[in-house]
């Protein structure tokens with residue numbers, strides 16, 4: 001019977017996301033493979049107060065069917081906040097509340113992509129977006145990343161060769177998985193190219209407020225005059241992922257279409273959570289809450305960079321982000337980070353990372369991996385990096401053992 005599944009279910013079973021959670025760690029395990037915010041930072045009591053308060057204020061009515069777009073009051077608060085923190089001019093009626101950023105990614109794929117439609121993506125890029133888009137069977141074009149964001153010249157060359165590219169997906173702030181941030185200049189050039197070659201930009205920004213050095217840059221959407229930038233964000237990293245709340249702002253036509261697609265998917269997001277977050281933002285200063293997160297994440301980032309600087313061999317390169325949750329590591333050409341994880345790093349060092357292959361549209365680069373620092377205490381970070389480098393150093397000096405069958409090179413320009 002199972003051979004009757006639709007094509008997209010077969011694509012899903014290839015399991016981009018499944019590869020994220022592989023590997024068994026024992027009690028002494030140190031998990032650099034997660035992408036989680038620190039649960040100790042969650043304002044659980046204050047969210048409880050907000051939930052009780054909306055239950056008390058609204059009663060039964062809260063549990064009736066509501067509107068698919070979510071409460072006007074929360075959308076108004078988000079519109080004001082986006083104006084203040086991202087320079088985006090928007091309004092409540094141009095916002096759709098979604099079940100996390102992930103649902104918004106899926107809805108945008110559903111809205112724009114027919115099989116074979118051409119999509120440009122960063123190489124590497126967020127695996128959850130690739131998993132969502134895969135279902136719609138696009139043709140991907142990889143755009144390399146420099147340390148100031150995607151290679152705009154390469155994008156322009158690709159657009160000249162493939163002028164029908166319909167969508168460019170980017171995580172411009174503290175990118176997952178590399179931590180890289182796109183410069184302002186590139187943000188502006190990207191919008192100019194989108195105007196010239198007539199494509200949509202999907203700007204995915206769950207980490208934009210988690211800037212540990214200086215302020216976040218203006219959003220790409222802030223340079224959009226033609227309504228071609230679809231901006232997605234989420235409460236997952238700045239508040240709590242279990243809320244399952246994200247949002248999209250885009251032109252009224254796009255938001256209206258996304259609303260229709262969401263309606264066929266789940267009718268609406270859970271009203272209790274939407275009302276509670278609305279109340280939370282009225283009675284608490286979200287920006288103050290975010291500010292309280294930054295010192296601890298910054299310390300974890302610095303601890304990891306210092307440990308890598310001190311211990312990693314010079315042949316191993318890594319990014320130096322100034323925000324977000326991740327550092328991206330590139331081993332010398334030809335090493336296979338997935339085999340090394342399974343055969344050496346997990347069994348001998350009891351440390352996990354995410355092998356980089358899943359983050360590439362074509363899963364064709366094997367010598368990279370992602371380290372998460374936000375979910376690990378500083379002392380554990382030092383222990384984990386020590387254990388990791390202790391097993392990597394001897395292995396890298398015997399280059400034949402873990403070479404990939406077909407050597408491939410990382411496309412990210414890192415600095416050590």
Ligand SMILES: Cc1ncc(COP(=O)(O)O)c(C=O)c1O
Pocket residue numbers: 035099100101102103126128171176204205206233234235236241245246
């Ligand atoms: C770049 C990016 N986009 C979207 C998401 C989806 O997050 P959520 O659905 O929890 O909002 C994540 C989560 O890790 C992410 O890193």
